[in-house]
Amino acid sequence: MSNNSIHSFGIGIASKNAAGDIIEVLYPKPANEVSAELSAALLGACGLGAGECGFVELDSNQYEQLVSQLPEALATALAGLQVQTTQQALVLCVLGADLAPTSIPEAFLKLQLLSHRLVKPHGVKLDGMFAVLKNLAWTNEGPIDLADLPARRIAARAAGRTLDVASVDKFPKMTDYVVPEGVRIADAARVRLGAYLGAGTTIMHEGFVNFNAGTLGAAMIEGRISAGVVVGENSDLGGGCSTMGTLSGGGKEIISVGRDCLIGANAGIGFPLADGCTVEAGLYVTAGTKVRLLDASGAEIKQVKARELSTLQHHLFRRNSITGAVECVPLKTSVTLNEALHSHN
């Protein structure tokens, strides 16, 4: 796109709380490849200058008029949006540039750009997002402001309904916004909006993917992908395995998992794992774990902290079950995903 193009935009349906504030936005088809002409029109519709970010509520005429200006595929995907109640609104959000989000519509747009695979993890600025997003009750009657929840709960019960509060969080689950092509997600409560899942990815029940994190291609994920962690294609994260995040707890290292890796069940890493590496089931290797690096004959080359091995490909990390020492040894074969589990996603 030209220098006169905006970063991205979305047209969607927002939810409001009882006070009339927008608390959440669904963009059925966000876009980030925008012509200069359309960019100018969208900025204008929002009353924004070049490089600015913002949003505006649309009435149904403005919505129709905007959609008529869109490329056909986009116009088709956005057809039929309408609102029924004063707790909903049609919204246009325009990101003139990739600035830190300062409003809920902007933050939700960026999270949806990630989950629609329009940008990769770390591909947009999310600084300050926690303070922008509201902590909401995600219910079978839609997102509800926590201030409104007690009255809504009584009203539902008194009407003979059950108000089911599935989550109380700043982030909703991804699948309520988009299911990217070629994925399976056994328990969708465990994949946050803002996750990036490559085609061919299967997230089993014990898998988890935070926002700004994910998989770059086919992968079998039965472990936890923390915020910021990216997993290369053809890798397998075993049941309950852990990738150490940087938001809380442990380390400051930014963790990644290469391609063709296997992290065994209940294992974990606190350092970046290079292509073709395996961590044995049940072994947690932190960045500071002292490791005996062995050659193919089993002789010790040296003892190093695991973080120094983060570029070493095709090795196995294991704990010697007789000596108790953590060892790193060259690997002859590498992981192959079970084709049957992925080819029909």
Add this chain to the structure above:
Amino acid sequence: MSNNSIHSFGIGIASKNAAGDIIEVLYPKPANEVSAELSAALLGACGLGAGECGFVELDSNQYEQLVSQLPEALATALAGLQVQTTQQALVLCVLGADLAPTSIPEAFLKLQLLSHRLVKPHGVKLDGMFAVLKNLAWTNEGPIDLADLPARRIAARAAGRTLDVASVDKFPKMTDYVVPEGVRIADAARVRLGAYLGAGTTIMHEGFVNFNAGTLGAAMIEGRISAGVVVGENSDLGGGCSTMGTLSGGGKEIISVGRDCLIGANAGIGFPLADGCTVEAGLYVTAGTKVRLLDASGAEIKQVKARELSTLQHHLFRRNSITGAVECVPLKTSVTLNEALHSHN
């Protein structure tokens, strides 16, 4: 049943996608003990020869007529089935023999035979099932074909509803089809249709049971039972523990857990565990883990790989916390389930 009996059959309600294809079937009461006479009638209703498998859609007259031929208990359980929309259908599915499933109604019938405890894990052929089943969105508005999802999502929002996509998978959760007697399942999203849960089984929030797997009697399950794994009665799988499956990742050994076993929290096994054995919390023993086998006095008998210990009963697997070695020692007492947690299921 005689040689002239079919393997099993089910009458149920199917869901269809927008294209009119069946994508899922609920059989409220599948049956696998069928008289020769009824078998002949059911095969005829489906237009099948002996030993063949298939299904047919029923109109309400055909359904009434079929139900009138059933034994009373079955007829009662199947009373009241009807469809409201063109996206539903009444279905009869007949398995003349235990063949690999070739249609969605057949695959769903076999999974429901398992969860109704009519067949045990490994008791029916499931070969090729992944290719037969469709990857669906399981929502609060029922199962939805992924091709239909974006339009359904917009339609729901535009009508002021929320479309909640709880799972994107080929397998639904078991409890939406059947809750076998005498079980508790704290988080039902973690038990797939096709699980077999013995009476007295409690699946806590961290527990998980895949299809073609389960428990043979009373059990406390806070860990993961992978596809194909069977757990004997009176066993306890601690929080987050792992049983290694054969579908992805590690081993080729078929794993089982005997009776009166305890696998501690965050532990795991990659080999079959014999009756009365305990694996200490946090210890993962793979099939290839070299283990120091000790006698009751603590003297080493020999060092062996764990897979060679798969028939050794009443032993404890632990990691010596001073030497770091994995040891296997005779066990004096064995696990007893907490009666209060099970007797009132």
Add this chain to the structure above:
Amino acid sequence: MSNNSIHSFGIGIASKNAAGDIIEVLYPKPANEVSAELSAALLGACGLGAGECGFVELDSNQYEQLVSQLPEALATALAGLQVQTTQQALVLCVLGADLAPTSIPEAFLKLQLLSHRLVKPHGVKLDGMFAVLKNLAWTNEGPIDLADLPARRIAARAAGRTLDVASVDKFPKMTDYVVPEGVRIADAARVRLGAYLGAGTTIMHEGFVNFNAGTLGAAMIEGRISAGVVVGENSDLGGGCSTMGTLSGGGKEIISVGRDCLIGANAGIGFPLADGCTVEAGLYVTAGTKVRLLDASGAEIKQVKARELSTLQHHLFRRNSITGAVECVPLKTSVTLNEALHSHN
């Protein structure tokens, strides 16, 4: 409150099964600071003597009359309760004293006192509660008695609806009853009614909190808090970590976690952890684990079982990755929670 005050009471809406028995009660605003005058009125309304516990169904006149006697804040919070169907009832439950619960309304009141932070874990008698509570299907159509479930399932399908059975358990999830101020709970299915969550607590997707257990202040919980376990403020339980409970499996020690503690991902404890202590990721320390206690210079002081270290503050438990021994060493710095993750709850 004076000696003439009751322990607590609740006014709420109960669900009934097809047989007309109460199976569950929502109390929007339970109370345990009750004047002597109101106490007398409430005992009278239930036909109870001093120190007795019980409940009574209310018609709408009785309900209005009762609410008019309440302090204003309470009356406001309880305004608007009403029932639509014969499967609901307005209920007053009064606990004249803290006796073991003998009815479902009493047990539900005690669980809600905990989750409303009116009593701390271990602050009320719950003896015998498992036998009092019914195992129910928790569905999108409310709690359903398991005896009623098959007919309800068919009726829903035949009407074109889906009956979603999210849980089969004696305990519902907490958020369907109350969301205490200042908490986030990413996957609400994993926090049982009866959990006590301090303000500033975040429960991530992998976190879990059982009843009669919880956190006393700000905390980041990505691990499992078993029944009876209490976590001090400013502590961090890493992804998938385990605290050993006493209901099943292992030990008899009552576990707690002090303040300013960090239990690493996939780690676990089977003994009480003192203030300011850290357990390294992946390490499970049971009560009986023999530990090498080291001084700041790394010299061994002695070898002791972990349970003897349960009052030792500001220490790190780790497994030496070269020798395999579990060590306990003085800790220089302690955990600090990420402010951004908590300050906006």
